[in-house]
Amino acid sequence: MYFSINSYLRRLRSTILGILIISILPAVLFGINTQLSEQVYVYSLKGLNVTRNIFPEIYSQFFYSMTIFFTALLIGLLVSLTLTFITTLLPRFLQRMIYGLLTLFESLPDLFIVVLLQVCIVALYKKTGLLIPFYNDYNNPIYLLPILVLSIVPTIQLYKITLLLMREEQHKPYVTVARAMGLSRFYITLKHVFRNILTSLLQYAKTIFVFMLSNLFIVEYVYNLNGIMSLLMITRGAAFLVTALFIAVPFSILFELADNYNASVNKQLKEKNAA
Amino acid sequence: MILKLAKQPQLIIGLTFISSILVFSFFWTDILQVEKTEALKLMDFMYDDEGKIIDHIPYSPSEVPPFGTDLYGKQLFYQIIDGAKYTILIAFVIAFLRIVVSVGITLINPRANYAFLDDLISATLTIPTTIIAYIFMNTLLIKSSMDGKSTNELIFLQCLVLIGIGIPPLISTFTREIRGILDKDYINNTFAIGARKSYVYYKHVLPELSTRLILIFAQQMIQVLILLAHLGVLAIFIGGAQTLVLGDPMNTVLQDIPIAGEWAGIIGMSFTKLQAAPWIILIPLSCFAVTILALNLIIQGIQNSVEETQKL
Numbered sequence: 001m002y003f004s005i006n007s008y009l010r011r012l013r014s015t016i017l018g019i020l021i022i023s024i025l026p027a028v029l030f031g032i033n034t035q036l037s038e039q040v041y042v043y044s045l046k047g048l049n050v051t052r053n054i055f056p057e058i059y060s061q062f063f064y065s066m067t068i069f070f071t072a073l074l075i076g077l078l079v080s081l082t083l084t085f086i087t088t089l090l091p092r093f094l095q096r097m098i099y100g101l102l103t104l105f106e107s108l109p110d111l112f113i114v115v116l117l118q119v120c121i122v123a124l125y126k127k128t129g130l131l132i133p134f135y136n137d138y139n140n141p142i143y144l145l146p147i148l149v150l151s152i153v154p155t156i157q158l159y160k161i162t163l164l165l166m167r168e169e170q171h172k173p174y175v176t177v178a179r180a181m182g183l184s185r186f187y188i189t190l191k192h193v194f195r196n197i198l199t200s201l202l203q204y205a206k207t208i209f210v211f212m213l214s215n216l217f218i219v220e221y222v223y224n225l226n227g228i229m230s231l232l233m234i235t236r237g238a239a240f241l242v243t244a245l246f247i248a249v250p251f252s253i254l255f256e257l258a259d260n261y262n263a264s265v266n267k268q269l270k271e272k273n274a275a
Numbered sequence: 276m277i278l279k280l281a282k283q284p285q286l287i288i289g290l291t292f293i294s295s296i297l298v299f300s301f302f303w304t305d306i307l308q309v310e311k312t313e314a315l316k317l318m319d320f321m322y323d324d325e326g327k328i329i330d331h332i333p334y335s336p337s338e339v340p341p342f343g344t345d346l347y348g349k350q351l352f353y354q355i356i357d358g359a360k361y362t363i364l365i366a367f368v369i370a371f372l373r374i375v376v377s378v379g380i381t382l383i384n385p386r387a388n389y390a391f392l393d394d395l396i397s398a399t400l401t402i403p404t405t406i407i408a409y410i411f412m413n414t415l416l417i418k419s420s421m422d423g424k425s426t427n428e429l430i431f432l433q434c435l436v437l438i439g440i441g442i443p444p445l446i447s448t449f450t451r452e453i454r455g456i457l458d459k460d461y462i463n464n465t466f467a468i469g470a471r472k473s474y475v476y477y478k479h480v481l482p483e484l485s486t487r488l489i490l491i492f493a494q495q496m497i498q499v500l501i502l503l504a505h506l507g508v509l510a511i512f513i514g515g516a517q518t519l520v521l522g523d524p525m526n527t528v529l530q531d532i533p534i535a536g537e538w539a540g541i542i543g544m545s546f547t548k549l550q551a552a553p554w555i556i557l558i559p560l561s562c563f564a565v566t567i568l569a570l571n572l573i574i575q576g577i578q579n580s581v582e583e584t585q586k587l
Contacts, residue, residue, distance in 0.1 A: 011397060014390075018398025021391065022407055026414035032421075103575065107568035109501050111508060112560045119553040206400075214403035218505060233406055233509075240410075248401040255400060 008256045015252055019244045023237060054239050058231065062246050064141055065227035069216055072147045073208075076154035081194075083155075084162040088170075088189050095163075102160045110153050110215045114222050117149055141226065146219050153215050154208050161204050165197045203265065205258040209251065279580045286576025289569040293363065296566075300360035303353075315357070318348035333552045345555050346545045354541060355562055361537040363566065365513060366503065369437050370495035374488060376438065377445035382476055385453045395443045404440060404498075405505040411436045412511045419515065429515045437502070441495060448491070456483050486581055493574045497567050504563050507539025508546050538562055 026032075087098055125131045133142045169175070170193065178188045217229040224230075232243045280286055304311050321330040321338070336343040342351035399407065415436060419429050456462065457480070465475055481488075503513070510516075512533035519532050533540030538559040545555045 014394045015397045015401065017391070018394035018396070019402065021395060022398055022402065022410070026411050029411075030414050030418040032414055032418050103571060104568065107571045108564050109504055109560065109567060111501075111504050112557075112564050115549065115553075115556055115560060119549070119557065122550055210400055213401065214405060217403045217405060218508075221508065229403070229406070232402065233409060236410075244398075244402055248398070251401050252397075255397075 003253075003257060003260060007260075008253060011256055012249065012252050015248045016245065019241055019248065023240045023244075054231065054235065054242065058228070058243065058246060061226055061231055062228045064225070065216065065220070065229060066250075068143065068146050068150060068219075068225075068227070069212065071143075072150035073154060073212065075147065075151040076158055079151070080155045080158035080162060083159050084166060085189065085194070087163060088166055088193075089186065099160070099163060102156060102163070105156050106160065111218055111222075113152055114149055114218055117145070118222065121145065142223070146223055146225060149223075150212065150215060150219050154212055157208060157211065158201070158204075162197055162201065165200055166193065169193050169196055202258065203262055206255055209254060209258075213247070213251070279584065280577065283576035283580050285572040285579070289572035289576065292569040292572075293566065296359050297363060300356055300358075300363075303356045309353075311357075314353040315349055318344055318350070333555065335552070336554055336558075342558050343552075343554050345541065346548055346552060351541070351555065351558060354536060355538065355559060358536040358538050358541065358559075359562070361513075362500070362503065362539070362563075365434070365537060366496045366499040369434060369441075369499045370492055372434075372438050373441040373445055373495055374492055377442050378449055378484075378488075380442070381446055381449040381453055382480075385450060385457060389446070392443045392446055396447055399444065404502060405509070408437065408440055408502055408506060409509050409511060411440070412506065416511065416515065426514050430513060433513055437499065440502075441498070445491070445495075452484060452487060453480060456480050486577065490574060490577055493570050493577075497570050500563055500567055500570075503537070503539040504542060504560065507541075507543035510543045510546070512540045512543060513537060514540075 087095055090098075121132050132145055133140075175188055175193065178192065179185075213229075216227070217233070219225065220227045220230045221233070228243065228246060232240065232247070235243050299306065303309075304314075307314075318334070318339070320328045321334065323329045330338060333346050333348070334344045339350060342355065344350055345354065412433060415429075415432055418424075419432070424432075462475060462479060465479065506512075514533065517532045533544055541559045542556055545552065549556050
């Protein structure tokens with residue numbers, strides 16, 4: 001319905017070409033070969049004179065990153081929807097205040113949130129002796145904190161978007177009709193408004209994915225997670241290409257779905273306007 | 276237009292904040308009546324009244340108000356004031372040039388489809404901008420250390436990289452916008468009457484684009500600031516770094532010190548010592564946050580005024 005293999009392959013080809021250009025361009029521009037050795041899939045660890053093959057570890061790194069990513073996305077979605085639902089039942093001036101606060105939170109750089117939480121957790125440990133694992137050592141991947149941190153940014157963004165959508169939706173005729181019929185605000189919001197919002201929320205999927213991928217990198221770097229993004233940073237040449245493809249192939253499907261969905265929505269809107 | 280914008284309180288707050296920071300940053304030695312070398316000197320041990328050593332660097336904000344010192348004993352407050360002008364001006368110049376270059380490229384031929392640009396954009400969706408910038412900057416740093424480039428030359432090249440990274444997505448946005456304007460009827464008529472292309476671009480397209488341009492400019496500044504902060508954490512400094520040798524002769528420690536005093540450099544210099552002295556990282560980061568907030572207020576103000584004009 002929303003997906004065609006041909007157009008996906010076209011997008012994938014374009015992405016691969018783009019990654020190729022990006023991985024070659026520094027060497028072309030500055031005249032330095034950044035690939036460290038003759039072996040193709042090899043990268044070297046920072047500060048150590050050890051080279052290491054990206055296979056087969058890349059699979060576990062990939063799944064680790066994706067677990068964090070999608071759990072965080074899910075949590076962000078759930079939390080923001082619940083918060084929106086609670087907000088709509090609040091009086092008008094409180095809604096205004098929450099909206100203003102959200103603009104404030106949105107301006108916080110993701111780096112600030114990540115670092116602040118790390119400092120807070122150490123302070124908490126010093127005060128109470130309660131230790132939430134906040135730093136990866138090589139063999140024990142941590143899940144709780146990165147998921148929590150990564151879910152903050154999409155939560156704020158989704159919360160703001162749904163609030164805006166909610167505001168538009170609540171002035172539509174069908175809500176007025178339902179109110180006139182004597183249905184409660186709680187019931188209308190839950191049964192009717194929410195469903196409509198969920199479909200329009202999909203339009204913003206792409207922006208949120210892009211934001212979260214960039215955020216994932218910062219989380220992985222600061223918390224020293226052994227994930228795909230930190231691998232992407234230290235690899236060069238062919239290893240970089242392969243690592244980037246690990247991210248690009250699945251995410252292109254998601255982008256393709258989101259784009260096709262948007263196109264179909266826009267088409268419907270145009271037909272409606274024409275009629 | 277300007278009168279309407281002046282009525283938006285958010286816009287005025289944002290603009291006054293940023294301009295006052297800039298003015299303060301340029302003239303702080305005169306305003307605070309301090310010598311620059313005196314203010315930015317390295318502090319030594321802290322003595323009590325009897326001359327006993329009671330503490331050593333880094334001092335926390337409670338010991339040396341208001342912001343404490345960094346790992347080498349420079350007062351963070353003066354460093355941040357002094358760095359504000361570099362940070363904001365770098366972001367300003369890069370955002371401005373990104374927009375000028377991409378509008379220029381788009382106006383050469385607004386109907387053209389650049390296939391490789393689409394490729395680059397679809398790739399940048401999956402690879403974070405920070406990583407792309409890191410790859411370029413890292414190579415540039417290796418190259419410049421091999422060739423022995425001067426600081427100014429390095430800053431120039433780094434700015435070129437930062438500008439270049441932002442251009443492909445901007446070209447695609449502007450292509451869409453400008454095509455939308457060129458498809459309007461009155462533009463067709465102007466061409467039919469016999470206007471030259473440059474006249475139409477200058478008289479019709481650019482004025483119609485102006486509010487969008489200002490909005491995109493503010494957004495670009497935010498993006499550049501965030502990118503600078505990220506690069507700072509990755510220990511890539513604008514203007515390169517000077518390597519200091521610290522520690523005793525038996526056990527030397529090499530430490531990179533950024534040459535230009537911008538905020539990202541302060542963050543990156545001591546990022547590995549986050550747990551020892553968290554304020555050195557958190558205070559510059561919150562300065563970034565406040566600047567971004569001011570820019571967001573400006574964006575909000577412009578959007579409000581545009582909405583109001585559309586309602587009328």
